[in-house]
Each structure stands twice: as C-alpha cells, then as structure tokens.
Amino acid sequence: MALDKFFRRRRAQPTEGSDIPDLWSKCPACKENIYNKDLEAELYVCPKCAFHHRLSARRRVEVLLDQGTFMQQSGHVRPVDVLNFVDTETYPARLLRAQRKTGQPDAILTGTGELLGLKLTVAVMDFEFSGGSMGSVVGEEISRAAEGAAQAGLPLLLVAASGGARMQESALSLMQMAKTTVALERLSKAGLPYISLLTDPTTGGVTASFATIADVIVAEPGALIGFAGPRVIQQTIRQSLPEGFQRSEFLLEHGMVDLVTDRREQRAVLHSVLSILTRQPGAKPEQADPVQADLVQADTSHASELQASGGEQ
Amino acid sequence: MSVSPDPSSPNPVSSQQTILTELEARLGDLKATAQRTGSDLSAITLPLQAQIEALRARIGAALASVPTPPMSRWERVQLARAPGRPTSLDYVELLTTDFTELHGDRAYGDDPALIGGPARWQDRPVMLLLQQKGRDTKGKIKRRFGMSNPEGYRKAIRLMDLAEKCGLPIICLIDTPGAYPGIAAEERGQGWAIAESIQRMVRLRVPAVCAVIGEGGSGGALAVGVGNRVLIMENAWYSVISPEACASIIWKDPAKAPEAAEALRLTAPDLLELGIVEEVIAEPPGGAHLDPAASAGFLGEVVSRHLDELALLSAEELLTQRGERFRRLGAFLEG
Numbered sequence: 001m002a003l004d005k006f007f008r009r010r011r012a013q014p015t016e017g018s019d020i021p022d023l024w025s026k027c028p029a030c031k032e033n034i035y036n037k038d039l040e041a042e043l044y045v046c047p048k049c050a051f052h053h054r055l056s057a058r059r060r061v062e063v064l065l066d067q068g069t070f071m072q073q074s075g076h077v078r079p080v081d082v083l084n085f086v087d088t089e090t091y092p093a094r095l096l097r098a099q100r101k102t103g104q105p106d107a108i109l110t111g112t113g114e115l116l117g118l119k120l121t122v123a124v125m126d127f128e129f130s131g132g133s134m135g136s137v138v139g140e141e142i143s144r145a146a147e148g149a150a151q152a153g154l155p156l157l158l159v160a161a162s163g164g165a166r167m168q169e170s171a172l173s174l175m176q177m178a179k180t181t182v183a184l185e186r187l188s189k190a191g192l193p194y195i196s197l198l199t200d201p202t203t204g205g206v207t208a209s210f211a212t213i214a215d216v217i218v219a220e221p222g223a224l225i226g227f228a229g230p231r232v233i234q235q236t237i238r239q240s241l242p243e244g245f246q247r248s249e250f251l252l253e254h255g256m257v258d259l260v261t262d263r264r265e266q267r268a269v270l271h272s273v274l275s276i277l278t279r280q281p282g283a284k285p286e287q288a289d290p291v292q293a294d295l296v297q298a299d300t301s302h303a304s305e306l307q308a309s310g311g312e313q
Numbered sequence: 314m315s316v317s318p319d320p321s322s323p324n325p326v327s328s329q330q331t332i333l334t335e336l337e338a339r340l341g342d343l344k345a346t347a348q349r350t351g352s353d354l355s356a357i358t359l360p361l362q363a364q365i366e367a368l369r370a371r372i373g374a375a376l377a378s379v380p381t382p383p384m385s386r387w388e389r390v391q392l393a394r395a396p397g398r399p400t401s402l403d404y405v406e407l408l409t410t411d412f413t414e415l416h417g418d419r420a421y422g423d424d425p426a427l428i429g430g431p432a433r434w435q436d437r438p439v440m441l442l443l444q445q446k447g448r449d450t451k452g453k454i455k456r457r458f459g460m461s462n463p464e465g466y467r468k469a470i471r472l473m474d475l476a477e478k479c480g481l482p483i484i485c486l487i488d489t490p491g492a493y494p495g496i497a498a499e500e501r502g503q504g505w506a507i508a509e510s511i512q513r514m515v516r517l518r519v520p521a522v523c524a525v526i527g528e529g530g531s532g533g534a535l536a537v538g539v540g541n542r543v544l545i546m547e548n549a550w551y552s553v554i555s556p557e558a559c560a561s562i563i564w565k566d567p568a569k570a571p572e573a574a575e576a577l578r579l580t581a582p583d584l585l586e587l588g589i590v591e592e593v594i595a596e597p598p599g600g601a602h603l604d605p606a607a608s609a610g611f612l613g614e615v616v617s618r619h620l621d622e623l624a625l626l627s628a629e630e631l632l633t634q635r636g637e638r639f640r641r642l643g644a645f646l647e648g
C-alpha cells in the first residue's frame with residue numbers, strides 16, 4: 001500500500017473500534033469488506049462508498065491537525081451530580097462508565113494546534129462519551145476555548161457531534177446554550193473567525209446554539225443534523241419523513257450550511273477559508289501536507305465527484 | 314457552586330418561604346445600596362416591602378390553617394398546564410394598555426405561537442414577546458399549543474432590533490412545551506433560528522425581563538429566555554426536556570413522566586435553588602387558574618420592579634450583567 005507510510009501515525013488505537021476485527025471490517029453502508037489499513041489511509045471514510053465513520057475526539061484531532069501540534073487545554077473541569085439524578089441508574093454511575101470507555105472526563109476535548117501550519121483553537125465534541133451530550137463541563141470547556149482563542153488572537157474550529165443537551169443536568173444543561181453564546185461573543189468582538197464542522201450526529205440543543213451561530217458552517221457528508229430528532233418528528237406528525245431528511249446535503253440545499261466537505265478534503269478547505277479570513281498567506285507548496293497532496297492525486301476521480309455533489313450543480 | 318438539593322417534596326408553604334427569604338435578601342441589598350450611594354430607591358423598595366408583608370401574612374395564614382399535603386413535582390407540572398391557567402394574552406389584557414401586535418418575520422411567515430409588539434406595561438413603554446398557547450380548542454390548534462416554527466424566533470429577533478433602536482425594555486412571557494418538531498420547521502432551520510434568537514438576546518443593549526408563566530420547554534423557551542432577569546411563577550416549570558419526553562427516552566414509557574419530573578427538578582423552587590432564576594413569583598392559593606386577576610397582580614408587580622431596577626443601568630452595564638449572569642451557570646468540579 002503506497003499511502004501507508006503517510007498514515008502510520010493515524011493507526012487505530014487498540015482500545016477503539018471494539019467490533020472491528022484485526023485486519024478487515026465490513027462497511028455499515030455498502031457492506032463491502034474493507035482492509036482496515038485502507039480505511040485508516042482514507043481517514044475512516046469507506047474507500048468504496050465514501051461512508052464517513054464516526055470518530056472519537058482524539059482521532060478527530062489526529063485527522064484534522066498537523067502531527068504533533070495539538071496542545072490540550074481541556075480536562076481540568078469534571079462533571080458533578082448536583083441534582084442527585086437517578087433514572088435506571090445514577091448519574092455518577094453513568095459518568096464513570098463513559099469516563100472508563102473514553103478515558104476522558106467528559107464529552108469534549110479542546111486545545112490549540114496547527115492546520116497546515118495555521119495556528120488555531122479547536123474544540124471537539126466526543127460522541128463516544130454519553131452520545132456527546134452537552135452538560136456543564138461541555139459548556140464550560142467550549143466557553144473557555146472561545147475565550148482563550150479571543151485572548152490569544154486565534155480563530156476557533158469547533159467539531160460538533162452530539163445528541164443534544166444532557167438530561168441528567170436538567171436546566172443547567174439548557175443554560176449552557178446561552179453560556180457558550182456569551183463566550184463566543186468575545187471571539188466575535190475580537191474580529192476572529194469561528195468555523196463549526198457538523199458531524200454525524202448533531203442534534204438538539206447543540207444545533208440550537210453554538211454549532212449554528214458559526215461564521216462558516218461545514219458539514220460532513222451524510223451527517224444527521226437537526227433540532228428535533230427524526231423519531232420525535234415522526235411521532236408528532238405521524239407521516240414518514242422524506243428521503244435524505246436532515247442530512248448534510250438536505251441542509252445545503254435548504255441554505256443552512258455553507259459547505260458539505262468530504263473528510264479527506266477538510267484540511268485543505270478549512271485552511272483556505274481560515275487563512276483568508278485571518279488575512280494570512282496561503283499554504284506554501286512545501287508547507288502543504290504530503291498526506292493531503294497524495295490523497296488528492298491518488299483519488300482524483302472521487303474528489304471531482306465530491307465537488308460535484310457539494311458544489312454547484 | 315454549592316447546591317444542596319432538598320430531599321423533601323416542595324409544598325406551597327415551604328416554597329413561599331423560599332420566595333420570602335429571597336425577597337427579604339433583595340430588599341436588604343437594595344437598602345444597603347441606597348445607603349451606600351445616598352440615592353433614593355424608595356420607588357423600588359416600597360412596593361417590595363409591601364409585597365413582603367403580603368407574603369408574610371399569607372404564609373402565616375397558611376401555617377395556621379390545616380396543613381396542606383406536600384405537592385409533588387408532577388402535580389406542579391399539571392398545575393402549569395391546568396385548563397384556564399392564564400395565557401400570555403390574558404396577562405396582556407390584565408396588565409397592559411395599547412398593545413399592538415406586529416406580525417411576521419419579514420421573510421417567510423407569521424408564527425401564531427410567538428407573538429409580540431409594543432405596549433404599556435403598567436404604564437411603562439415596553440416591547441412584548443409572548444409565547445401564546447390557545448385559550449380554546451380552536452385556538453390551541455391555531456397556535457400549535459404554543460410550539461413555534463422558526464418564523465416565531467425570527468419575528469422575535471426583528472422585534473428585539475426594533476426595541477433596541479427605540480430604547481424600549483423587553484418583556485418575554487415564556488409558555489411553550491418546546492419548539493415545534495415538524496418537517497417544515499427543520500427545513501427552515503429550527504435550530505438556527507433558536508440559536509440566533511439566543512445570540513440576539515445576548516447582544517441586547519436594552520433591559521430584558523423574562524418570566525416563565527407556564528411551561529418552559531427546552532431550547533424553544535430559552536430562545537426568548539436570555540434576560541437580565543429570569544423569573545418563574547410558582548407553579549410553572551422550566552427544563553431541558555419535558556417530563557414525558559425524558560420518560561420516553563429513559564424508561565421507554567411516557568407514563569413514567571411523574572418519575573421524570575422528580576428527577577429533572579424542574580419546579581420553580583428547584584430553579585431558584587440552582588440559581589437559574591432570580592425570583593419566584595407567587596400564585597394565588599391552588600394555582601393561577603383559580604384567580605387570574607390576582608395572579609396578574611403578582612406578575613405585574615414583580616416584573617415592573619425588575620424593570621425599574623434595570624432602568625438604572627447603562628447599555629454596557631446591561632450587556633455585562635446579562636453576559637456574566639449566564640456565563641457562570643453550570644456545575645462542575647475544578648482540578
């Protein structure tokens with residue numbers, strides 16, 4: 001595999017991909033057996049059908065940022081059960097399980113790093129932690145990331161992946177929608193751009209707050225993005241939902257997102273937009289990521305196909 | 314933050330005592346400010362003093378009479394939805410003059426579940442933003458039971474622009490089970506509209522007083538809930554999710570809503586304890602539906618008092634106060 005040497009650093013961690021066998025895995029979309037190394041090389045996008053696998057926050061950072069540039073800032077605040085919330089189990093028990101599964105204190109990872117040499121602040125939600133649900137910690141970390149970016153004069157890139165607000169913190173979770181908006185206002189006042197990347201799935205309170213007030217909204221192909229969940233809508237209106245409803249392409253068609261961008265092109269696209277919005281020079285050829293350059297060459301037919309679906313028709 | 318949840322169920326007397334304690338603290342603060350700055354705040358402190366006296370008398374009477382059984386959180390949710398409970402427009406009729414409803418979002422349509430326009434609130438010129446449920450079956454259907462489409466939030470944004478331009482304070486009366494979950498709502502960006510309305514409120518250079526008068530359902534309520542003051546009526550609820558939806562997710566059974574209501578701690582006293590609201594507005598014994606006029610009296614008095622307090626602040630102070638108020642909400646451990 002010619003591309004393999006470029007992707008060694010993006011090798012899957014043994015703790016992740018629990019049901020993926022060692023060498024091959026079946027694509028949930030096209031049912032083809034895919035060689036895992038190929039899947040890694042394609043940044044966890046199916047080489048046959050372009051299905052975008054969900055990524056943990058850690059892996060997302062690896063895929064988006066230049067190798068070795070990520071400096072983590074999050075992790076100093078931990079969730080707490082102020083409401084003594086008990087349903088089928090206690091909230092602390094749920095938290096502990098999610099923390100053991102992900103090795104993270106909550107559903108968010110933030111820090112600074114470089115994208116094709118461009119410095120930025122990133123905040124990445126982690127769907128593997130309790131469905132990426134937004135409670136006080138997620139709200140606080142996103143707020144600190146936005147304020148930190150404003151202070152450091154860096155643009156902010158947020159990657160959304162969330163089922164919505166966290167029930168176990170009730171109204172406190174709801175208030176995070178307003179809190180993060182307040183913090184993002186600092187960034188706005190500093191004249192710094194804010195880009196959100198919506199991934200599968202982004203629903204509920206996250207869609208109704210920080211994720212959709214970004215200056216530029218990019219969506220990953222095929223992602224479910226909406227306020228009300230499809231099941232809730234179906235129960236309310238009692239009729240079947242149209243094909244492709246609440247998917248990225250549907251939202252592009254309805255004018256709700258700026259771009260639908262294949263994961264394998266995101267670094268290049270994000271760099272182009274951010275470097276211009278921050279009035280910095282474009283990526284120099286020698287600065288360009290060998291991974292990206294190779295990829296585009298290796299798969300030009302696919303790339304043009306994607307441009308056709310994401311751009312003008 | 315330190316929050317020690319009260320294990321016992323709330324009951325009318327204890328919740329009124331919570332309100333009383335809060336009011337007394339507020340009066341103390343105001344008196345201290347008046348003394349320190351040498352300014353005359355009697356326009357605010359005198360009505361507050363009167364309110365405290367009235368509440369004390371009522372608590373005394375309640376304690377002297379047969380003790381009322383403790384009310385569960387679910388019972389309060391039912392009071393918030395009781396037939397005949399005053400809607401936003403009932404309060405408008407009882408408390409305001411010269412209300413002119415302004416229609417439409419100037420882009421797509423007019424939402425009947427979120428309405429608004431200029432009015433005089435107990436003689437104060439204000440901009441009203443009202444979540445309106447129907448008063449009868451026909452009205453309920455017309456107004457989608459108080460559930461807005463994106464046009465409602467976009468109309469709210471346009472009216473906030475107007476209020477700011479004209480220097481009018483904004484009063485939001487919140488009463489919605491949530492934003493409408495429909496195909497068209499999603500096509501037109503329900504999440505986007507709510508997010509933009511929240512952002513517009515964060516940026517307001519005029520005072521905003523928000524009061525949950527019935528149901529405060531999730532993001533659909535917060536969209537018009539980012540005020541300098543957030544108030545809630547004694548038997549209203551405010552939560553990230555309705556008890557029924559919470560029960561459906563957790564127990565796969567909407568009939569478990571009473572359990573969900575307990576877990577969510579969504580009542581007025583709960584929210585006061587969590588620091589999410591500044592003040593609980595008392596209701597007549599048995600609930601607002603039993604005496605809408607008295608209920609309007611309490612609402613009018615409290616909202617007006619907060620408006621008068623906020624009138625003393627500059628645009629910058631209002632922005633800072635509102636921003637800091639919401640920025641510090643949340644519970645977590647540091648380190």
Ligand SMILES: [Zn+2]
Pocket residue numbers: 027028029030031032046047048049050051
């Ligand atoms: Zn596939």
